[in-house]
Amino acid sequence: MDADFEDLVARLAEIDDVQSSVALLGWDQATYMPTGGAAARGRQLATLEQIAHARQTDPALARLLDRAQPAAAREGEGSFAARLVRAARRDVERATKVPAAFVGAFAAHNATLYERWTHARPASDFAAVAPLLARSVELSREYAGFFAPYDHVADPLIDLTDPGVRAADVRAVFTALRAELVPLVEAITSAAQVDDRCLRQHFPEEEQLAFGLAIAARFGYDLARGRQDRTPHPFMTKFSLGDVRITTRVRADYLSEALFSTLHEAGHALYEQHIDPRYEATPLAQGSSMGVHESQSRLWENLVGRSLPFWRGQYPALQAAFPAQLGAVPLDAFYRAINRVERSTVRTAADEVTYGLHVIMRFDFELELLEGKLAVADLPEAWRERARRDLGVAPETDRDGCLQDVHWFGGHVGGAFQSYALGNLMSAQFFEAALRAHPEIPQEIEAGRFDTLRSWLAANIYVHGRARTPDELVRGATGKPLEAAPYLRYLRTKYGEIYGL
C-alpha cells in the first residue's frame, strides 16, 4: 500500500468516524435523549454533518482518488482498491454537488421535524408538522435540482437509496406487482378469515423483548456486537462493524408488533455484522443498497420468521414463555394468525400480501408531492381516499394515516419507500437460490438451526458489503437479474394454502 493510498484510507476512516458519530447522535435522540436536549441536538447533528460533508468534498480527497485510479485499475476490477475507489468516488461526486450550507440546513430542519413528529404522531396532530413537511418537500426538490438533468425529479432521490434505479423503472415494476396483488388480496379477503385473537392478549413487555431477542441471537445476531433498545419507530443503526444496534417498539396487547419488528431489524443487523472486516471504516462497510438491505430484513422476518417450519421448531418455546396465553392454542392456529391477511392501515403491521400496496401508495404520494400535483395540506385526505381504494379501509386518525411512518419526518420526501417492495422481490429470489443450493434448509430451520442459510447469505451477499452493486449481487447469487416471479410464487403458494384458494 503506497503512501497516497494509505492517506486515502485514513481520510475515509475519519469521514466514517464523523458519520458514525452522527449515527450515534441520532440513535440517542430516538432512544434516551430527554426532550430538553432537542434544540442543541439539531445543532450538533448539523455541525457534524457539515464537517463530514466538508471532508468529503475536500479537493485533496478527490485528488487522492484520481491518483489511486491507475493502481486500482491494474489490480483489477474486483480488487479491494478498485471497489473502494469506485464507492468512494460515487460518494465524493454526490457530496460535491450539494452545497455545504444546504447539508447543514437540511440536517437541522430534519432534527426539528423529527422531534415535532414524535409528539405530533401520538397526538394525531398533522397540522403541527404540515408546514415543516411542506418545507421538506421543497428541500427534497431543491436537493434533486443539484443533480439535474434527470428524467424525473425523484430519480436523484431514489438513486440515493437504490443506486441506478429510476422512477420509471419502479413504476413499471409496481404496475406489474399491483396487477397481481389486487386480485390476490381480493381472493383472500373473500375467503373465510383467519382468527388472530390469540395474538391480541396481554403479553408482558419484558418477556416479549426477551423472546424476540433470543430468536435474533439464534439467527446469528451477535449481542457482543449489538444491542436492542426501544424507540417510537424500529430501526437498525451501525457505529462500526463491532457495534450494530437494533430498536423495536412493544405493544403489551399485541404479540406481533415487537416480535416481527425484532426479526426484521435483526435481518438488517445480520447483514452489517457479516460484512468483511477488512472493509471496516471504509465506504464499503455498508449494504449494497436499501433494497438489498430490505431483502434481508424481510427474508428473516417473513420467509423464515413467519414460516411453518420455523414455528414447528420454536412454537413450544413461545408457548413456554406465555403458557396462559398460548398454551391451548395449536401450532396451526398460531401460524395462520401470524399470517392473517387483512385490509389494514399501518404498513409496519401489515401482512406480506397487502404490504406491497402500502408501499406503492407511499411511492405514488412521494412522486405527486415532488411533482407539485399534491399539496401537503391535502395529504391526510388523499391518504384516506387512497387507503380506502387500495386497501379497502381508511385510517380513523392521521396517527395511523399519513403520520405513521418516520421517513418523511426525518429525511427526504422521495426515494424513501420503493426499497421495501424491491427488497420483497429480492428476498424470495435469494431464498429460492439458497434452497436450490441447500435443500436441507427448511429441515434445519425446523430444528432451530440457521447456520446453513446464514452462511449462504453471508458468502453470497453480506460479506461483500458495498463492494458489489445490487445487480451484481442478484446475478451472482441467483444467476438471474431481479425478477418478480419468485416473490409472487411464494405469496400464491403460502397464502393459497392458508386461505384454501
Place this chain on the structure above:
Amino acid sequence: MDADFEDLVARLAEIDDVQSSVALLGWDQATYMPTGGAAARGRQLATLEQIAHARQTDPALARLLDRAQPAAAREGEGSFAARLVRAARRDVERATKVPAAFVGAFAAHNATLYERWTHARPASDFAAVAPLLARSVELSREYAGFFAPYDHVADPLIDLTDPGVRAADVRAVFTALRAELVPLVEAITSAAQVDDRCLRQHFPEEEQLAFGLAIAARFGYDLARGRQDRTPHPFMTKFSLGDVRITTRVRADYLSEALFSTLHEAGHALYEQHIDPRYEATPLAQGSSMGVHESQSRLWENLVGRSLPFWRGQYPALQAAFPAQLGAVPLDAFYRAINRVERSTVRTAADEVTYGLHVIMRFDFELELLEGKLAVADLPEAWRERARRDLGVAPETDRDGCLQDVHWFGGHVGGAFQSYALGNLMSAQFFEAALRAHPEIPQEIEAGRFDTLRSWLAANIYVHGRARTPDELVRGATGKPLEAAPYLRYLRTKYGEIYGL
C-alpha cells in the same frame, strides 16, 4: 453584536457541538455500548477530539478573539463579551500549546485503557492495565511539558481542572487538613462504633434507583432536561444545558451506594442545569472549576443529604419504600448509620471524615508517579501500605485498591483528585453563607423544600457558569477567600454529636 463577534460565537458553538458529541460517545461507551464497539469507539473519540482541537487552534479563531478584545474591554470586565473572550482565550491558548497528534494519540490511548479497566477492575487484574497506565504517566508528563516552565510537573495538570491552583498550594492545604483529620478519625474510631447493619440488607435495585431519583428531582434536578443510567463508575455529563445526565451504580446489598452517588451526581447536574441559558454553546456554559463543581455535589450529597433535618423529612418515605428493611429502624439509628465513620478502603463509599485522607493519598501518589519516585509496578503495594498507615486498613484486592477509581484509567495522571478535597472545603463555606442569608433553610429542608437553598446557590454560583473564577465565586458568595475553618467546624460539630466526643 458585530459580524466578527457573531462569527466568533458561531465558531465557539461549533467547537461545543463537537465536544458535546465527544461527551456523548463517552457516555454511550460507559452505559450501553456493546464490547465489540470498543476499538472503533477509540478511533471515533480520537477523530472528534482532533477535529475540536484543530478548530480551537485555528489561527482564524485567535484573530477573532484579538479583534473582539477592544470591544469587550469597552463593555466592561463583567460583560458577557469580556467574560466570553477571557474563557475562550484561555481554552485557545491551552489548546495551541498541545500538538494535534498528541491529542489524538492520548484520546485513543484513554479509550483503550478505559475499556481494559472495565474488565480489569472486576477481575482485580492490575497487571492487565499496568503497562497502559505507565504509558498514561508518560503521556501526562509529556502533556505537562507543553506548558513548561512550571514549579511542579503536576501544575499544568492541576490547572486544567482547578485553574490557577498549583501543587504547592494544594500540598499546603492538605497538610493543614491532614493535621486535623488524623486526630479526628483517631478520636472517632476510639469511641463506640455506630451500627450500620440496617443499610446492609437486601434492597431491590429498581426501587433504590426510583427513590434516589425522586429525591434528586425534589432537589430540583429537571428530568425533562436529564436522565439517569447505570455505569461502573458514577458520573455527570452534559450534551447541552437542556441535556444534563447522571449515572450511578447500585448494590442490592447496600443502600448507601446508589442513594448517595445519585444525590452527589444530582448536585453536579443542578449546577449545570442552572447556568445562564445565554451561555449555551459557549465556553461559559460549564462549571467554574472542578473544585467548585465538587463543592456542589458534596453539598447536596452530604450537607443536605446526610443531615438530620433532611431525613426527619424524608425518612418516612424511605421506610414506606422499604418497609421490611427499615420499618422497625428508628430515624436516629438510620441517621447514625449513614454517617458511620470507619477506616475503609473505597473512596466513593467513604464517610465524610476519612474521605479527605483518601483524596490526599491519591494526590500524593499522582505527584510521586509524575516525579518518577514511584513506579507503576509498585503502585499496588504502595497503595496497600499507605492505606494501612493513613486509613488503618489495607484493601484485600487491587479492585478495592489502586484499580478502584476510573480517573487514571481514562485521563491524566495528575490533577484528578485535589478538586474533591477543595470542593469539600468550599461546600461548607458556601453552606454557612447560605444559612447566614436564610436561617430558615434547615426548617425548609426538614419540610422537604429545597427552593431557598437552591435559589441562593443558583444566584450566587450556578447562573454564572464559567463567567466567574472560583476565587470570584467564593469571595462573592461568602465575602471571604477559600478557608478550611467552616468545613472542619462542620465535621467537628456533626461527628462530635454522633460519636459523643
